[in-house]
Amino acid sequence: MSHHNHSPHHEHHGDSPCHKGGPEGDSQFHYRGGIVPTEAKPLTYEEVNKTVLAMLEPPTYRWWLFLGLCLVAVAIGGVSWTRQILNGMTEAGKSHPDMWGGYITTFVFWVGIAHSGTLISAVLYLFRAHFRMPIYRLAEAMTVFAVLTAGLFPLIHLGRVWYFYWLMPYPNERAIWPNFRSPLLWDVFAVSTYLTISSTFFIIGLIPDIAVARDAARTKFRRLLYGITSLGWTGSHSQWKHYTAAYLFFAALATPLVVSVHSVVSWDFAMSIVPGWHATIFPPYFVAGAIFSGIAMVITIMIPLRRIFGLERILEPKHFDAMSKLILLTSGILTYSYGVEFYTAWFSNNEFERAQFWFRPFGEVGAAFWGMTFCNCIFPQLLWIKTLRTNIPFLFCVTILINIGMWLERFNIIVQSLSHEYIPYSWGWYNFSWVDVGIVIGSFGWFGMWMTLFVKFFPAVAITEIKEILPAPRRTADAHH
Amino acid sequence: MKGPKAVVGVFTYIDDTLKAISIAKAGGHDYRVYSPVPHHELEEATLPGKSPVRFLTGFGAVLGCSGGFALAIWTSLDYPLRVSAKDIVSIPGFFVIGYECTILFGGIFTLLALLHFCRLPYILRSVGYDPRFSQDKFGVVIGCQSNAVEEVAEKLRESGADEIQVREAL
Numbered sequence: 001m002s003h004h005n006h007s008p009h010h011e012h013h014g015d016s017p018c019h020k021g022g023p024e025g026d027s028q029f030h031y032r033g034g035i036v037p038t039e040a041k042p043l044t045y046e047e048v049n050k051t052v053l054a055m056l057e058p059p060t061y062r063w064w065l066f067l068g069l070c071l072v073a074v075a076i077g078g079v080s081w082t083r084q085i086l087n088g089m090t091e092a093g094k095s096h097p098d099m100w101g102g103y104i105t106t107f108v109f110w111v112g113i114a115h116s117g118t119l120i121s122a123v124l125y126l127f128r129a130h131f132r133m134p135i136y137r138l139a140e141a142m143t144v145f146a147v148l149t150a151g152l153f154p155l156i157h158l159g160r161v162w163y164f165y166w167l168m169p170y171p172n173e174r175a176i177w178p179n180f181r182s183p184l185l186w187d188v189f190a191v192s193t194y195l196t197i198s199s200t201f202f203i204i205g206l207i208p209d210i211a212v213a214r215d216a217a218r219t220k221f222r223r224l225l226y227g228i229t230s231l232g233w234t235g236s237h238s239q240w241k242h243y244t245a246a247y248l249f250f251a252a253l254a255t256p257l258v259v260s261v262h263s264v265v266s267w268d269f270a271m272s273i274v275p276g277w278h279a280t281i282f283p284p285y286f287v288a289g290a291i292f293s294g295i296a297m298v299i300t301i302m303i304p305l306r307r308i309f310g311l312e313r314i315l316e317p318k319h320f321d322a323m324s325k326l327i328l329l330t331s332g333i334l335t336y337s338y339g340v341e342f343y344t345a346w347f348s349n350n351e352f353e354r355a356q357f358w359f360r361p362f363g364e365v366g367a368a369f370w371g372m373t374f375c376n377c378i379f380p381q382l383l384w385i386k387t388l389r390t391n392i393p394f395l396f397c398v399t400i401l402i403n404i405g406m407w408l409e410r411f412n413i414i415v416q417s418l419s420h421e422y423i424p425y426s427w428g429w430y431n432f433s434w435v436d437v438g439i440v441i442g443s444f445g446w447f448g449m450w451m452t453l454f455v456k457f458f459p460a461v462a463i464t465e466i467k468e469i470l471p472a473p474r475r476t477a478d479a480h481h
Numbered sequence: 482m483k484g485p486k487a488v489v490g491v492f493t494y495i496d497d498t499l500k501a502i503s504i505a506k507a508g509g510h511d512y513r514v515y516s517p518v519p520h521h522e523l524e525e526a527t528l529p530g531k532s533p534v535r536f537l538t539g540f541g542a543v544l545g546c547s548g549g550f551a552l553a554i555w556t557s558l559d560y561p562l563r564v565s566a567k568d569i570v571s572i573p574g575f576f577v578i579g580y581e582c583t584i585l586f587g588g589i590f591t592l593l594a595l596l597h598f599c600r601l602p603y604i605l606r607s608v609g610y611d612p613r614f615s616q617d618k619f620g621v622v623i624g625c626q627s628n629a630v631e632e633v634a635e636k637l638r639e640s641g642a643d644e645i646q647v648r649e650a651l
Contacts, residue, residue, distance in 0.1 A: 045617035177556035181574040193585040215612030232603030237527040240519040242598035245532035467518045475494040
């Protein structure tokens with residue numbers, strides 16, 4: 001026996017929602033309340049639900065168009081890889097001494113992009129930085145999808161990809177094991193741990209928000225999708241108790257992981273004796289560069305999403321201001337690291353190191369060096385001006401340039417160093433090929449495809465954590481300090 | 482939930498919810514609180530103290546660390562091939578494997594602890610749950626005997642509940 005009082009669950013309170021179709025209209029979610037267009041008034045729980053869930057409404061033609069473009073890029077990458085598998089690595093333009101070329105350049109680029117998602121999420125969570133809340137979900141999604149993208153490159157670069165499992169330590173008939181002293185094997189462990197922990201951290205953060213979507217869903221498909229993926233979350237007091245503890249531990253585990261992953265990636269280079277690579281500054285230099293590029297990519301993604309989905313009240317100028325300051329900080333560290341590399345080469349009195357660092361700015365592709373310097377060191381300095389830190393179109397331009405600059409940085413480190421090793425006899429140059437370019441294009445399509453699908457099917461802005469930083473609703477305003 | 486009936490109070494305000502929790506505790510009732518967000522006042526009122534999740538996290542981390550070192554050492558001894566004049570058991574090099582496995586297994590055990598203590602995935606219908614509790618309302622569900630329903634409902638109403646529902650407790 002049960003009796004229910006009249007439930008206001010299906011009623012509308014407050015102002016009407018501002019999305020197409022009027023209050024609910026053909027919406028796939030129940031909205032209680034609406035956006036109150038007064039900047040001075042803090043958001044309410046209802047408004048947060050409505051704003052974020054509106055992102056999950058059926059897609060417009062622009063979403064389909066963008067997804068289509070991503071799929072075309074994926075197809076280009078797929079055709080290129082197939083061609084390489086059929087005809088061998090020669091298709092990728094690999095030739096001595098540049099056997100790493102574009103693939104490892106792009107691998108390090110994507111690992112770098114992957115870096116800041118967990119950093120923004122875990123480190124800023126531990127520091128209780130409130131500006132993290134509206135940003136971190138997208139940053140984590142970016143991390144997971146960027147690692148998925150980066151992880152493809154060692155496989156593509158293997159040539160005979162069907163033997164990839166030789167990298168893993170498994171008992172085999174030859175009784176041989178991988179070489180655990182090799183940085184390349186450390187990388188396998190670091191990147192797979194990073195993927196596992198980042199994905200888990202990301203999914204755990206999503207569960208309460210998926211429950212919000214589940215309880216507001218009006219269509220069968222949405223109810224089923226969110227019913228399964230929310231795992232039956234109810235937000236009971238014991239669930240929150242253990243959830244918050246587990247989340248804190250995940251943040252605490254992910255923080256040293258963030259630092260270790262790009263340090264290990266840097267050791268792929270620094271542990272060798274190639275001039276330009278063999279330097280102890282590499283781990284902090286790589287970590288700072290990764291944070292720099294990752295934050296830039298988060299902003300690049302956030303700006304169009306903010307505009308398309310009307311997230312102006314959640315992603316406020318102060319959030320862009322805070323992230324711009326992080327860009328300034330990491331740009332400074334990176335500029336210092338670039339300088340230290342040159343200083344070390346000069347101070348070492350090692351002619352091969354000196355030759356390498358002369359070659360980078362004044363060699364055959366010195367333009368890559370100057371492009372990197374302009375994009376990563378010079379142009380971001382404009383962010384010292386406060387009005388530019390909150391100027392959204394300007395920020396978009398800066399972050400696009402940083403993305404380009406960071407790809408060029410990896411190109412300088414990898415291709416330039418390999419091209420100009422010890423003796424002139426072994427100097428050579430990297431041959432670009434359409435297969436190589438196609439795979440790089442495919443990687444952007446692959447990343448874009450996952451991001452596009454994600455923002456349409458799951459809450460791309462953290463509902464619960466934004467609510468957490470809002471004042472809890474109280475009958476008596478002064479009851480709590 | 483103890484008792485055949487569950488009285489559900491739906492609240493808008495957190496201070497009213499806290500009053501209802503104190504009523505439930507004072508009456509010695511079995512109760513459950515639902516909220517759209519975690520809140521330290523609710524936690525202090527319901528389950529003060531530390532979550533046992535940390536023990537499993539620690540166990541996983543220690544297991545991962547020892548397992549990572551053990552894997553690298555054992556496989557090196559099983560196939561002793563000297564590389565670049567380094568020791569067969571090169572502890573500095575194996576530190577990376579131990580470090581990564583510490584975090585990996587610490588994370589996996591934290592996940593298992595989360596699923597275990599939060600009872601996820603939870604496929605049964607939770608007693609007294611209302612979809613509004615994930616949106617913007619707080620819920621206090623009190624289990625009681627059939628003859629105490631009116632009394633509990635009245636107390637919840639007095640503490641500021643917007644709405645009272647009576648359901649069968651499972």
